[in-house]
């Protein structure tokens with residue numbers, strides 16, 4: 307039974323992309339078949355998976371404007387269990403092409419229905435905004451993983467994110483579909499100072515059991531891996547952040563099996 | 566002679582807001598009159614200046630949709646030299662209201678002309694995107710400050726940012742106006758690891774003299790200040806990041822005077 311998860315938070319630099327690629331690779335090591343969708347104009351997830359910009363014909367944005375079909379845009383990777391639907395860095399012009407499409411919030415949802423059963427998990431890396439692209443991701447999803455950086459400003463935007471999730475839940479209800487907050491992931495915890503732990507406590511108080519047990523520590527290997535176009539779980543498998551993401555994958559599988 | 570500067574970079578979490586508020590406060594300590602415009606739906610700059618969400622009538626977005634006038638939306642602060650044009654967290658609906666306005670890229674520019682001479686510096690905090698809102702900021706600006714976090718992924722998006730700047734430069738040329746890259750600011754340098762310095766070297770090789778001498782170090786006081794709704798230059802004036810931002814203000818004034 308496939309599970310589609312958006313990795314979403316409009317706050318910038320909270321670890322959405324890092325979580326998307328490392329959760330994808332950790333799930334694939336556990337034998338799960340994963341589709342990683344890069345839905346960000348910055349195409350960071352695509353770059354971090356070692357995929358070069360000129361090396362493919364169609365991007366996910368060509369699918370949203372219905373100029374390409376999802377199956378033809380999907381790329382296989384060196385890992386047998388991970389496929390990637392890549393993004394391309396484009397001038398953000400696609401909203402204008404799509405804004406008059408009355409069904410525009412469901413475009414990705416419709417296209418994904420045809421192929422989701424080929425995967426155990428579909429992970430969607432969202433951009434730092436709550437606009438049309440992120441709405442498409444959420445409408446296409448069963449659940450949302452919210453990465454929250456252990457910094458005060460990262461908590462500040464949670465209300466707005468939750469409001470957006472509620473709006474999408476009502477859109478999906480019309481189709482008898484649900485959207486849950488699958489989990490909240492605390493990221494980039496700097497264990498050397500107190501303020502990070504303050505954020506951990508506040509987030510756990512607010513979200514209770516939704517918060518994953520795993521907390522990803524701030525860890526220099528994690529950003530070093532990006533220089534080499536591989537997830538940190540491959541670049542530095544014994545580092546603290548790699549171990550964190552592997553534990554997260556097990557938590558995700560447990561939550562999915564228990565749901 | 567007033568100077569309007571956008572603090573822009575579509576990569577998330579690179580220190581745009583932190584730079585906007587700390588440069589604003591540091592310039593004000595040097596006797597400069599500053600208008601800080603928060604152009605981000607997340608309203609982080611507004612929050613970090615201690616301004617509460619319910620406490621004002623009109624936001625900058627009401628000005629963009631022409632439902633309010635800029636002078637009535639501007640708030641004075643406890644600091645005599647800093648005014649703030651606040652943002653409000655809203656569902657991102659304003660593009661749809663404005664998309665049919667054929668002059669939509671010049672809305673902020675036109676409104677700012679009327680009041681910019683009241684200030685020495687106007688600083689615009691941009692969201693992590695290159696959409697309509699950031700284009701409005703750039704069109705309204707004389708120059709751009711690009712914060713670049715000392716991480717590989719932060720360099721990845723610079724090409725796209727520079728392409729957007731070129732597009733805006735041609736829009737402004739039609740009005741006989743220019744837009745320069747006023748400066749590139751390296752932020753959040755973690756002096757304990759090598760990878761940050763690698764980014765410093767690459768950015769200096771690429772941007773040469775555009776790079777500010779000042780580099781802002783990663784410094785826990787900087788994010789602690791956000792818990793209290795004040796810039797770090799006020800919260801912890803002797804911290805390394807405060808000293809960095811004060812030096813940056815002097816560099817900005819020197820570059821402006823020499824231009």
Ligand SMILES: Nc1ncnc2c1ncn2[C@@H]1O[C@H](COP(=O)(O)OP(=O)(O)OP(=O)(O)O)[C@@H](O)[C@H]1O
Pocket residue numbers: 317318319320321322323324325346350432433434493494522523524525526528529530532547575576577578693716717718719
């Ligand atoms: N655990 C970690 N330790 C150290 N650095 C990290 C960690 N996780 C992510 N980073 C680095 O922090 C930066 C921001 O992370 P990332 O790009 O994943 O965030 P994001 O939420 O996807 O950003 P955006 O909003 O721009 O899409 C990147 O340079 C990344 O390599």
Ligand SMILES: Nc1ncnc2c1ncn2[C@@H]1O[C@H](COP(=O)(O)OP(=O)(O)OP(=O)(O)O)[C@@H](O)[C@H]1O
Pocket residue numbers: 316317318319434457458459460576577578579580581582583584605609691692693752753781782783784785787788789791806
């Ligand atoms: N020099 C620094 N040292 C430590 N933390 C910092 C520093 N500068 C900024 N931060 C913290 O890093 C996080 C990201 O910074 P900030 O919000 O200023 O980036 P941004 O580019 O405005 O993000 P966004 O793309 O979401 O608008 C914040 O939690 C901030 O408090």
Ligand SMILES: [Mg+2]
Pocket residue numbers: 322323324346350431432433
């Ligand atoms: Mg990202």
Ligand SMILES: [Mg+2]
Pocket residue numbers: 581582583605609610690691692
């Ligand atoms: Mg910001």
